[in-house]
Amino acid sequence: MHATGTGVDTAENAVPAAIGTWLRRRSARADDWTAAELVAAKRGRTVSVVIPARDEQETVGEIVRTIRTALVDEHPLVDEVLVVDSHSTDATAEVAAAAGATVVAQDAVLYPLPGLRGKGEALWKGLAATTGDLVVFVDGDLYDFTAGYVIGLLGPLLADRGVDYVKGFYHRPLVGAGHTDADGGGRVTELVARPLLNMYWPQLAGFVQPLAGEYAGRREVLERIPFVTHYGVEVGHLIDLVEWRGLDALAQVDLGTRTHRHQGTQALGRMSGQIMLTIMDRLKAHGRLVSAESPSTLLAQFQRGEPTHGVERELVLTDLALTQRPPLSTFRQREPLRESA
Numbered sequence: 001m002h003a004t005g006t007g008v009d010t011a012e013n014a015v016p017a018a019i020g021t022w023l024r025r026r027s028a029r030a031d032d033w034t035a036a037e038l039v040a041a042k043r044g045r046t047v048s049v050v051i052p053a054r055d056e057q058e059t060v061g062e063i064v065r066t067i068r069t070a071l072v073d074e075h076p077l078v079d080e081v082l083v084v085d086s087h088s089t090d091a092t093a094e095v096a097a098a099a100g101a102t103v104v105a106q107d108a109v110l111y112p113l114p115g116l117r118g119k120g121e122a123l124w125k126g127l128a129a130t131t132g133d134l135v136v137f138v139d140g141d142l143y144d145f146t147a148g149y150v151i152g153l154l155g156p157l158l159a160d161r162g163v164d165y166v167k168g169f170y171h172r173p174l175v176g177a178g179h180t181d182a183d184g185g186g187r188v189t190e191l192v193a194r195p196l197l198n199m200y201w202p203q204l205a206g207f208v209q210p211l212a213g214e215y216a217g218r219r220e221v222l223e224r225i226p227f228v229t230h231y232g233v234e235v236g237h238l239i240d241l242v243e244w245r246g247l248d249a250l251a252q253v254d255l256g257t258r259t260h261r262h263q264g265t266q267a268l269g270r271m272s273g274q275i276m277l278t279i280m281d282r283l284k285a286h287g288r289l290v291s292a293e294s295p296s297t298l299l300a301q302f303q304r305g306e307p308t309h310g311v312e313r314e315l316v317l318t319d320l321a322l323t324q325r326p327p328l329s330t331f332r333q334r335e336p337l338r339e340s341a
Helices: 018-026 035-042 060-074 092-099 121-130 147-159 187-200 231-246 265-285
Strands: 027-029 047-053 080-085 103-104 134-137 167-171 174-176 179-181 215-220 250-257 297-310 312-317
Touching: 018 027, 018 250, 027 147, 035 060, 035 147, 047 060, 047 092, 047 121, 060 080, 060 092, 060 147, 080 092, 080 121, 080 250, 092 103, 103 121, 121 134, 121 231, 134 147, 147 167, 147 215, 147 250, 167 231, 187 231, 187 265, 231 250, 265 297
Parallel strands: 027 250, 047 080, 047 134, 080 103, 167 250
Antiparallel strands: 134 215, 167 215, 174 179, 297 312
16 A cells, blocks of 8 residues: 655655554455355354344345355354344344344333434444354345454454454445446545544544445454444444554455445434534543534535425434443343433
8 A cells, every 4th residue: 555645745745654554564455365264263162243234125035055065064263143133023033043143122121121223323222142262243134244344353352362352344336327436435434433533543544444334343342332323333333443442453455346335415414413523522532632522413404305495305303312321241230221322
């Protein structure tokens, strides 16, 4: 990897030199390991795969079947495959169960704890409902999933005790009408997350996909960090872990290509707002943000509607207020839970 710019290279503006060293030490490819090699490296440790899914009946079954065929039956690398059904209105739960996954309803985990909405909530509940020493998270909307995703994410954890958490990265094509942009996916990453991380946590600048939904970690580490309940969960993990464990405890693996269902622009706007609020929350927590008043959490958006007074736009307000679950290890020690905000 190389950097280009205006020629300005000052200590204040340069990306930390340690990034280059980290990229060489902590970046790998999924095919650096085979399933058989990792089975031999398990040495009694157990592996859980958690798949959060909401209305993913078209894709979740093939993901589960691939894992069970290649990494349970053929090579005993994965001990547990769990799908967290996040309020689906289609046959996601039935399809996943038929393919061989254990399926839990999101709100049923840790019942009677009141349920919250969001992807991060599903991930936290998946962590709570599994027992593996190593936990792999995989999104449920992937069209081109291969067993190499899981193999690649587990590789650094089984090969190096110094690695606590592994992020996936990949090419993300954006498929449009008659046109495909080979790397046009990940728009929120490039427009929001990457600029802000470079500004405030430049040590994380080496992550190709900081918002990737495919990652893995050691249970003893995952249970000691909070989970933002919405789309800020991934960036929150990276910030919390680099502050606690240091950059060298984090790694990334090239998983190839990721094709999935893309969200519309307004949905990406809501996702961006949640990520920005998460980063601002972490800045405040580390004493790096002093503000006279908290940012508004209401996002105003406009969508096409019936003409009213000559205006064909309907105002839609969404509350993006940050909610998060506490570290699971602390939750297990105290009742009842009080969600932090």
